[in-house]
Amino acid sequence: MATEGDLNHDGKLDEQDLAFLRQLTLESPGLLSHLSEQEKACLDINHDGHINYDDIVALCGKIINNHEPATTHAIDKLTSLRNKLNR
Ligand SMILES: [Ca+2]
Ligand SMILES: [Ca+2]
Numbered sequence: 001m002a003t004e005g006d007l008n009h010d011g012k013l014d015e016q017d018l019a020f021l022r023q024l025t026l027e028s029p030g031l032l033s034h035l036s037e038q039e040k041a042c043l044d045i046n047h048d049g050h051i052n053y054d055d056i057v058a059l060c061g062k063i064i065n066n067h068e069p070a071t072t073h074a075i076d077k078l079t080s081l082r083n084k085l086n087r
Contacts (some may be wrong), residue, residue: 005045005080013059013066021045022056 007017009037024031031042032051044050044056064075 004042005062007043013063015063018056018059018063021059025052025056 003013005017005021007016007020010016026040026045032043035043040051043055045055048054079084
């Protein structure tokens, strides 16, 4: 079975999957109607029956939980940025 959220089927959850989901939901929503139920289920990360911005957020959370080094680096950057803003 395909990993949920692994949209390009490379066995990893990363920014590429996020970019793909974002493109599908925000830029080419018409493409969603061409997908099979199984493919749509794979995209419906939060299982609410709809594929939308909430799933992008949910996929983001899954990727962060996955602790990909590149993502961890991005989180570090976000954290330091947030710290700067709080000063
Ligand atoms: Ca992937
Ligand atoms: Ca959803």
